[in-house]
Amino acid sequence: MTTDGSGQGDQPAAGVGPLAGLRVVDFGRFAVGPAAGMYLGQLGAEVIKIESPTGDGSQKVMPLKQGVSIVYMTVNSCKQNILLDLRDPADRDVAFRLACSADVLIENFRTGVIDRLGLGYEAVSAVNPRIVYGSASGYGSRGPMRELGSTDHFGQAISGFVSVNGSPGGEPELLRQAGFVDMASAQRLLQAILAGLYIRERTGRGQKVETSQLAAGLGLVITRLAEAALGDASPEPLGSASPTCVPSQAFRCADGQWLFVSTETPDQWQRLCQALGRADLAEDHRFASNRMRVAHRDALVAVLSACFAEQPAADWEQRLLQHGVPAALHWAAPTHAPLWSDPHVTAAALSQMVETPWGRVRIVRPPWQFSETPATLTRSPRPDEHGVEIRQRLAAPAQEDAAAASPAHTNGASRSAASAFTVSRGGAASDGRPFAPLRVVDISQGYAGPSCSMLLGDLGADVVKVEPPQGDYTRELGPPFVGNESTPYLSVNRSKRGVVLDLETAGGRAALDRLLATADVFISDLLPAEAARLGLDDATLRTRLSALVHCVITPFGEAGPYVARPASELTVQGFAGIGRFLGALDEPPVRLGADVVGLTAGVHAFVGIVSALIRQARTGRGQKVGIDQLLTLLSTECSQLARESDPDEWIGPVRAASQPPEHPYPTADVPVYFTLARTGQEDTWPRFFRDLGLPALADDSRFAGQRQRQAHHHELAEAMAPRLAQLQADEILALVYRHGGLGVRAHTLRSVLDDPQVAATEMLVTVQHPDLGPLRGVNVPFELVMTRPSVTLPPPRLGEHTHEVLNELRTHTEGTGGHRS
Secondary structure, three states, X not given: OOOOOOOOOOOOOOOOOOOOOOEEEEOOOOOHHHHHHHHHHHOOOEEEEEEOOOOOHHHHOOOEEOOEEHHHHHHOOOOEEEEOOOOOHHHHHHXXXXXXXXXXXXXXXXXXXXXXXXXXXXXXXXXXXOOEEEEEEOOOOOOOOOOOOOOHHHHHHHOOHHHHOOOOOOOOOEOOOOOHHHHHHHHHHHHHHHHHHHHHHHHOOOEEEEEEHHHHHHHHOHHHXXXXXXXXXXXXXXXXXXXXXXXXXXXXXXXXXXXXXXXXXXXXXHHHHHHHOOHHHHHOHHHOOHHHXXXXXXXXXXXXXXXXXXXXXXXXXXXXXXXXXXXXXXXXXXXXXXXXXXXXXXXXXXXXXXXXXXXXXXXXXXXXXXXXXXXXXXXXXXXXXXXXXXXXHHOOOHHHHHHHHOXXXXXXXXXXXXXXXXXXXXXXXXXXXOOOOOEEEEOOOOOHHHHHHHXXXXXXXXXXXXXXXXXXXXXXXXXXXXXXXXHHHHHOOOXXXXXXXXOOOHHHHHHHHHHHOOOOEEEEOOOHHHHHHOOOOHHHHHOOOOOOEEEEEEOOOOOOOOOOOOOOHHHHHHHHOHHHHXXXXXXXXXXXXXXXXXXXXXXXXXXXXXXXXXXXXXXXXXXXXXXXXXXHHHHHOHHHHHXXXXXXXXXXXXXXXXXXXXXXXXXXXXXXXXXXXXXXXXXXXXXXXHHHOOHXXXXXXXXXXXXXXXXXXXXXXXXXXXXXXXXXXHHHHHHHHHOOOEEEEOOOOOHHXXXXXXXXXXXXXXXXXXXXXXXXXXXXXXXXXXXXXXXXXXXXXXXXXXXXXXXXXXXXXXXXXXXXX
16 A cells, blocks of 8 residues: 555555564554554554454444544554454464464453453463563553553543643643543553564563553653652642743733743753843843742743733744744644644645545554654555455465464564574573663653663663763753752653763764764754764764664654754644643643653654664664654544544544543542443443432433433533532442442542552662662553563763763773774
8 A cells, every 4th residue: 555645555565664574463452452553563564453243342432434433443554454253263263373473462451351262471472482472451460450441531540640731720631532541552562562572583582561551651751750759749730831841831922822932941041031032031040040940930920921912922933933942833723724734744744644445534654764664554454354365374385374373473584684683692681681782872851862761771771871061951850859850850861871971072072973883772862953063963873883773853853844943842742732632722721741742752762763673683784763753742642633534423522622621520539530331231320320329310311321421421520520529539439340330540640659559560660879869760661571671770960970981982992993883
């Protein structure tokens, strides 16, 4: 199938991405498993979706197009499809044989279900020991909630993600209809699978890898959770404002429009003062640093509000961008039409209209730009579209069938290259450091690159964080601070060694060159012009470092009208319009309280890097991996964005931006979120209403069935609210469970630290800092069952390891006589 958006063609194209030659068997259901399979398909793997004859439950998720869910069409793109009834022994045998021929298996059933079907890890790995078996659950495979199911809103609630969204002083808000935690869970499962595949390249062994919505939700709030875990703060909603950076919020302009403005670095603050023509602000001691500006937030915001009220928003946006200040207009529109018509989004082709069997659907393009092995996008297949072909392959002559079912299934080139790599790298990875002796050099700042390199370091890579003399700008974001270090910095910079180099000097550049000569991976966040000026553009690096995996993270990519546009967490959120799924269109804009732009880009940077490393292991060739922060955010929103593709049937909100805010249910003590609607079971809501003490609701036509409740869910919440407010959270959840429903506490970022399920799944880890004492943070958001990482290295002090690393470089240079190729 073509990948230019024309939508022509009926069959998926052979994979050309970095994972070409790998086979994935996808047992995923609804969103999490299928979306992970979609991403693997985009990366070039052959993905076979195994679906029940009654259909994936997501097929009827509103809105519909020709009777099929647009969300289903989105998360099942880039696959083949076969219908198998896993209750039927013959079909189950087909599924088992497919699993035994695969490199990767994906499943997101409730804990224990797939084992009872005879398709669990123990059964499959006994025949196929090279399988990387990816499992996603609601809350993890251990602990009191291990067997409970989950959906996106449950993940938002239990992780504390919900607690920092909303208007100042208001109730915490759920992100409406975006499936954000669902997609974050799929991305964490993707990371786990790729980590397993990379370890398999080195050891020849597969393993089971696991993640959960709870883990993914916590992974989205790591910078905010640090405020509570390290700084003893109580993070809460602040509307569009940031708790650790001032100014970073929306300002109302002369025409009544809102403009998002941020100054995350000292230079950006100086440039803002210049753009406003207010040199006095730059000289005011109250605003001399970000710490001071946070302390005098109200005074500064009052001054800036008066300034922005003098001119229209578009005029201010143009002036600020010309001065290098991150800014973005807030577009209060019920659809994403303003985004798709933006000149940069159009020129960069960030989405494609794909012709599916049910009509045209807008799908966000793959979030990685590989220089050698491009990711691709193909349409979703019809149910059982490839069933005959797949069955014929399984029934092939004995020698072909044996090759296809081999535990080492992959193409011949991959097999031989992988074997060579295992020998050259010295055999098995050691437990505790499964990514050793990989070396990563990271010169990026903020959250995207550092969160990526932290995870690589957590897994055992030797990560060298290179900072300028003034340090990573996140060291100044706060309060809260621990000693003299900011909690955001501490949250994304453990498992590294810290080096200070001034890249503006010849000596600093020479030292970086020597460091890169020892590196497997280089992470940077330089814009193209700056990279070229410093000689750190990929073309220059590639002349002497052909095996290097070079990851470049930029706000808007490296091509298009906005390639040099300044940006921040807030302004990329605003540009993408994700805050429109919070608050109301006619009220002041609200941002997502979590730092989702940087952290999501960091997730995809890890995916891109490890995918490129897997290919490098087979070919010896490195490549560049481009990560566009806007695109990675849109990819995480992809199911919500696709919903606007001209549905012909829906009940409930299609355009979630037009809907009222959604909140967890307040109780007499702790808010909760729950539902009883479960596909394929009797409607238990009438009995629940009566047991709750609201018998009139059982006879109310607005709530008579699942579709009616979906259409009137805000009215249902209002009708139940007075009674729920009289009960304790535990009473309500016990009633919900008794009626076969699902429910969770809606945590704050303080209360989630003490959650028993978080403790049981070891989702928090503590490292000892030599100056600051024990530092608690979010653990690796997935488990590698056979090669568990051991997180021990605290975030580095500024320049802490400079002499150590430079001495190593001198030894390396003397021992090798120069650069490697």
